[in-house]
Amino acid sequence: MIIEIQDDFDLQKIADSGQCFRFNKCGDGYSVVAGNQYLFIKDVSGDSGVETDIIIGASGDKDDKNILGGRYELSCNKKEFEAFWKNYFDLNSSYSDIRSLIDKAEDEYLYNASEFGQGIRILQQDPWEMLISFIISQRKNIPAIKASIEKICALAGHKIAVDAEGNDVFSFPTPKELSKLTVAQLSGCSLGYRDKYVYQAAQDVVSGAVNLESWKEIDDDALMQKLLALYGVGVKVANCEILFGYHRLDAFPKDVWINKVLDSQYPQGFLFDKYKPYNGVMQQYLFFYSRTNGAETT
DNA sequence: AGGCAGGTTCTTA
DNA sequence: TAAGAACCTGCC
Numbered sequence: 063m064i065i066e067i068q069d070d071f072d073l074q075k076i077a078d079s080g081q082c083f084r085f086n087k088c089g090d091g092y093s094v095v096a097g098n099q100y101l102f103i104k105d106v107s108g109d110s111g112v113e114t115d116i117i118i119g120a121s122g123d124k125d126d127k128n129i130l131g132g133r134y135e136l137s138c139n140k141k142e143f144e145a146f147w148k149n150y151f152d153l154n155s156s157y158s159d160i161r162s163l164i165d166k167a168e169d170e171y172l173y174n175a176s177e178f179g180q181g182i183r184i185l186q187q188d189p190w191e192m193l194i195s196f197i198i199s200q201r202k203n204i205p206a207i208k209a210s211i212e213k214i215c216a217l218a219g220h221k222i223a224v225d226a227e228g229n230d231v232f233s234f235p236t237p238k239e240l241s242k243l244t245v246a247q248l249s250g251c252s253l254g255y256r257d258k259y260v261y262q263a264a265q266d267v268v269s270g271a272v273n274l275e276s277w278k279e280i281d282d283d284a285l286m287q288k289l290l291a292l293y294g295v296g297v298k299v300a301n302c303e304i305l306f307g308y309h310r311l312d313a314f315p316k317d318v319w320i321n322k323v324l325d326s327q328y329p330q331g332f333l334f335d336k337y338k339p340y341n342g343v344m345q346q347y348l349f350f351y352s353r354t355n356g357a358e359t360t
Numbered sequence: 361a362g363g364c365a366g367g368t369t370c371t372t373a
Numbered sequence: 374t375a376a377g378a379a380c381c382t383g384c385c
Contacts, residue, residue, distance in 0.1 A: 080366070196366095199366065199367085200366080200367040200368065201364090201365060201366080201367055201368085201380085201381085201382095202365070202366075202367095202381095202382080202383090203365055203366070203383085203384085204366075205383090205384095206365085206382075206383065206384090207366085209383095210382095249381085252381085252382065252383085253381080253382090254380075254381025254382050254383095255368090255369095255379090255380045255381050255382090256368095256380095256381080257381085259368085293368095293369090294367090294368065294369080295367095295368080296367055296368045296369085297367090297368095298366080298367060298368090299367070299368085302366090315366090317366040317367085318365085318366060318367090319366065320366090349366085353366085
């Protein structure tokens with residue numbers, strides 16, 4: 063099916079934004095895996111004569127907005143799109159509106175970062191998948207994180223598709239599936255010392271001691287406390303989980319890159335009050351910009 | 361070959 | 374309560 067998006071949307075930037083690990087260039091499009099769902103999505107903005115099934119983000123004053131959208135071909139049908147992928151891509155929110163909160167004169171660095179990162183969205187991902195992914199992420203670079211996750215999926219998940227390059231695609235294991243792996247098997251997925259953290263998380267969720275679903279109902283502070291109590295979860299991973307797993311857009315994970323930006327560009331402090339409740343979106347722009355250009359860039 | 365990477369835990373004061 | 378060391382693995 064074909065969708066037209068009239069809001070910030072850039073597949074490459076989303077894939078590179080560090081919030082997802084199973085969203086990769088594949089053939090002439092992108093392979094996206096979330097839980098046990100597989101999607102192939104391709105930019106067809108340049109193709110003429112394709113009929114659009116759904117238009118997203120249409121609004122009366124769109125000509126006034128600075129928007130980076132396009133037309134996309136998706137491997138799912140309309141029903142699957144409405145039921146899952148529309149929310150996954152957070153297409154009910156306007157990221158151009160969020161960007162417009164930034165005042166160029168007041169906060170030029172963030173303004174530049176947001177122009178550069180225009181097209182990034184915060185995906186609505188699954189709390190379980192994000193928890194495991196970000197536990198694994200500690201002290202690892204992105205390629206290493208992705209490699210570990212793929213090994214885990216191949217070992218404990220199940221085959222759900224074949225991607226555009228002919229590779230088997232495996233689901234992200236459910237808590238039950240993952241809990242069946244031994245620490246040694248997890249270690250074999252190149253988890254290093256994180257193997258025991260992942261093992262414990264799976265056991266806790268399967269036993270019911272931890273109920274990630276029920277945590278959707280509790281407030282931000284309580285959620286943070288619950289997450290920090292988990293083995294192998296500190297402040298940074300907890301914030302990633304709150305932002306990417308629970309889609310609470312004010313969470314502001316501070317990793318080494320963001321800390322460099324805050325130190326070098328915001329000695330007087332970042333304007334957290336101003337951007338509330340979207341600080342997490344700003345964090346993504348800063349992160350993407352600094353990773354690409356270096357924190358010293360003005 | 362030694363250091364370091366998108367942190368957290370464990371140990372020590 | 375706070376600073377420092379240790380930690381797997383992979384890649385400079």
